[in-house]
Amino acid sequence: MGAARILVIGGGAGGLPLVTFLGRKLGKHHLADITLVDSSSIHVWKPRFHEVATGAIDADLDAVDYRAHARLNHYRFEPGTLVSLDSAARTVTLAPILDAQGEEVLPERELPYDYLVLALGSQSNDFNTPGVREHALFLDSRQQADRFREKFLNACLHANHQREPLSVAIVGGGATGVELAAEIHHAVSMLKLYGHEQLDRKKLKVHLIEAAPRILPVLTEQVAATAHARLESLGVQVHTGTMVERAEPHAFVVKEGASIEAQLLVWAAGVKAADVLATLDGLERNRINQVLVEPTLQAKGQPHIFAIGDCAACPIPGSDKTVPPRAQSAQQMAHHMAKNFERLLQHNKPLAPFRYRDRGSLVSLSEYSSVGMLMGSLKGGNFFIEGWLARMMYISLYRLHQAALYGWPRTLMLLVAGRFNRLVRPRLKLH
CATH class of the missing domain: 3.50.50.60 (FAD/NAD(P)-binding domain)
Structure with a gap:
């Protein structure tokens, strides 16, 4: 055999x-x-x-x-x-x-x-919400992420030339929606360094729409409250307890009958x-x-x-x-x-059962901050972290993934190469 x-x-x-x-x-x-x-x-x-x-x-x-x-x-x-x-x-x-x-x-x-x-x-699960597949963008694949970037950069170019506001509406207050909202603010601030002088975060309107009573519903209330406050400090408008009934070409229509209008619609719920x-x-x-x-x-x-x-x-x-x-x-x-x-x-031994160990959850708010809970053995519980330490631990999760694929020597080489790239390449992918 x-x-x-x-x-x-x-x-x-x-x-x-x-x-x-x-x-x-x-x-x-x-x-x-x-x-x-x-x-x-x-x-x-x-x-x-x-x-x-x-x-x-x-x-x-x-x-x-x-x-x-x-x-x-x-x-x-x-x-x-x-x-x-x-x-x-x-x-x-x-x-x-x-x-x-x-x-x-x-x-x-x-x-x-x-x-x-x-x-x-x-x-993503659109729950068969009318209009979502036709009018909203998704982030389930590399191709979809590239499509969003193309539309986002074009919208930024137009807003800068016309000196108009830029608006994005995101459905889904989970990790993807929260992180995307923060990254959009960071990207707009970076684009000012690359010729978009009229584009300003004060003209940016990002709506984060969540059907549950709070964002990050699967995480603790402390993490959710901290992330909510950080997003609002950036200028993100957070709509909780808001159910979307349908999507139109440039708006999400919620159950109360109101429309949340935006140039770009993103579905990141479920x-x-x-x-x-x-x-x-x-x-x-x-x-x-x-x-x-x-x-x-x-x-x-x-x-x-x-x-x-x-x-x-x-x-x-x-x-x-x-x-x-x-x-x-x-x-x-x-x-x-x-x-x-x-x-x-x-x-030739029997298969062992799988045991899941929750290591905690971290949410990145771009370069601004990170928040989350780490599961630890201290007193048998978990503990809340935010700021620089949370940001470093969030980044380390990706390095651990790279180490599993390449081993630590090659991962460290990639880290060094990435640092050199930051010296010669734009801080934002502009195409």
Whole structure:
């Protein structure tokens, strides 16, 4: 019998670290044949999409090329989009790849597996709100973040030339909405340094719309209150307890009948797993398309299929809740899955159950501040942090992600290279 075929669908915060660990531990020694499938050719860490959207970072410099990374870490990369699953035959089907002109580059393909790991992440949930898909922007992918940046920079150019106000309305007071609101203010202040003399933050109107009684509803009231105060000090208009009924070309219409008008509309409210999961053979799912999994992360009734990250509905022992859809959850699941595959393939041991450990949550308010809670062992509780320390810890989360992909020596080299880039490149991506 040959090496076990492990197929991972999705190269995000869970899938890419997983194939990296498996490649180094099993692929390098020909103990497993590991393949990663993703619809993109590069990886950009999703928690940074709001920075890509405003030009705060250049995604081309931070991106991981899957093919190059695969060569260095002993796995294979297959471009493609999952369209169907045959769990009995243990195969998946990938859609054809077309170029910009609609010409076929690669045909529909069928890939076999011995073990399948679904790591498809999540996307915004518009709850079928009328007009949202037609008129609002999303930040679920690199392409969508690039589209926002293009429209944002054009809107800034127009506002500067016409000496008019610039307005943005964001639905969703979770981490993405809060961070994007702060980054927009920072981007406008930076654009004044690059020829937009008439563009001023005093002319910027950013609306943050949240249906819950407060922003950051999944975090503590202290974190939410601090973030709310910081946003208002920047000039962000925070609308809590405000339900959006529909979107129009340049406005969100709320339940009270009022319109919140803006040149740019952004939808960052709610999440659901990828729509394709609702169509796959033999999987149990919840109402937001997440795959129901056992504590071992195996899909219910499917011992050869696993799900990790945002697309997995993994129960928390002793609770009626599931593991929250966060980058840290996906990373922990990736580490656990890698160890479980080692147990299974190298030592023929049973799979161990996954235990989620909440390390806390941090929210970035751009260069201005960060706030959050860290889970600690001091008195068995957690503690609130803000300011410079919170900002440094927020940045360190990304460095830990890079270290998982590259190792610490290369990560430190990237850090030094980034410092040099700041000396010769604009502080904002201007195109």
